[in-house]
Amino acid sequence: MTALADILRRQIAAQGPITVAEYMAQCLLHPRHGYYITRDPLGQAGDFTTAPEISQMFGEVLGLLIAQVWMDQGAPSPFTLAELGPGRGTLMADILRATAKVPGFQAGAQVHLVEASPVLRAAQAQRVPGAVWHDSADTLPADQPLFIVANEFFDALPIRQFLRHPKGWAERVVGLEGDALTFGLSPPAPLAALDDRLDQTPEGAMVETCAPALPVIDALSTRIAAQGGFALIVDYGDWGSAGDTLQAIWRQQKDAPLAHPGEADLTAHVDFRALAAATPLAATPLTPQGALLARLGIAQRAETLARNLTGAALESHLAAYRRLTEAAEMGQLFKALGLYPQGALQPPGFGQVT
Numbered sequence: 001m002t003a004l005a006d007i008l009r010r011q012i013a014a015q016g017p018i019t020v021a022e023y024m025a026q027c028l029l030h031p032r033h034g035y036y037i038t039r040d041p042l043g044q045a046g047d048f049t050t051a052p053e054i055s056q057m058f059g060e061v062l063g064l065l066i067a068q069v070w071m072d073q074g075a076p077s078p079f080t081l082a083e084l085g086p087g088r089g090t091l092m093a094d095i096l097r098a099t100a101k102v103p104g105f106q107a108g109a110q111v112h113l114v115e116a117s118p119v120l121r122a123a124q125a126q127r128v129p130g131a132v133w134h135d136s137a138d139t140l141p142a143d144q145p146l147f148i149v150a151n152e153f154f155d156a157l158p159i160r161q162f163l164r165h166p167k168g169w170a171e172r173v174v175g176l177e178g179d180a181l182t183f184g185l186s187p188p189a190p191l192a193a194l195d196d197r198l199d200q201t202p203e204g205a206m207v208e209t210c211a212p213a214l215p216v217i218d219a220l221s222t223r224i225a226a227q228g229g230f231a232l233i234v235d236y237g238d239w240g241s242a243g244d245t246l247q248a249i250w251r252q253q254k255d256a257p258l259a260h261p262g263e264a265d266l267t268a269h270v271d272f273r274a275l276a277a278a279t280p281l282a283a284t285p286l287t288p289q290g291a292l293l294a295r296l297g298i299a300q301r302a303e304t305l306a307r308n309l310t311g312a313a314l315e316s317h318l319a320a321y322r323r324l325t326e327a328a329e330m331g332q333l334f335k336a337l338g339l340y341p342q343g344a345l346q347p348p349g350f351g352q353v354t
Helices: 003-015 019-027 056-072 091-098 118-127 193-195 213-227 272-277 287-293 298-304 313-324 327-331
Strands: 080-086 109-114 132-134 148-153 160-165 168-177 179-183 206-209 229-236 249-250 252-254 265-267 334-339
Touching: 003 019, 003 168, 003 179, 003 265, 003 287, 019 118, 019 168, 019 265, 056 091, 056 229, 056 287, 056 298, 056 313, 056 334, 080 091, 091 109, 091 118, 091 148, 148 213, 148 334, 193 206, 213 229, 213 272, 213 334, 229 327, 252 287, 272 334, 287 313, 298 313
Parallel strands: 080 109, 080 148, 109 132, 148 229
Antiparallel strands: 160 168, 160 206, 168 179, 229 334, 249 252, 249 265
């Protein structure tokens, strides 16, 4: 039993079952035993690897996308260049390197990072010196344009899960069976917030909601609508929630979500439709990561980098390219959504709005 499992077991025994959202929040952000608070989860020593850690190409082409949108909006200066959940700072460092020769971009950019983990903040400081840190998006500057990227940020926000029942919705909760954590269901009842899902959801099917995503989207939307800018969201998920997507990764392997609280990473698929519906901004078509990177020129960048590589280094480079772009790897599972001011030019790479 992990230290956090014992804490949760005693809490539930005293106060009753908790929601999946509360369970996720405790597992990831408990002040002493939370997964993100106590470790660097990335790379070979961690539990997972994100796209920026796979290859510099990911950040380079997305950086040039952000720079193009910035130019399309008149190259405002100064402006906020920000990232939500920046990991080790690798993505922002690649963005800054790729945009170094874009006239006026870095001179006008003020770099801000939204990060809760003190361990990751220390890593970010090494790669992005001079950045300003925030605990949440609502403290980002509100008086200048905001250009922001969120890669694998929304998937870690706590979700609630509801099972369709003839009498409404039964919420999935975490309780006890003996001394072991176990999933259960609350008594079914009508839920006004899910009235629009009644006709779409068969009995016995599950719907997930992510309330913590809404204030984040609101904070970004308020700034971009008032001052201009662009929000680029890349994550795994789809247009609408798709049943039970809660998953855990422990020691680089899939794990049962209740098995190692505080020691395993917990995530859920992102409902991009809910994000787009929560903002007054214009939204691009939801686009697979592989298609977006291809339209932005990653193949040409891969070819350029390959010219100076041979042997194992070349094989590793080509494997990274395939992992980012191919449908069987990250290319189809991960999606991208862009949010931008109404009336502004649509960001390139996303296809046509239908």
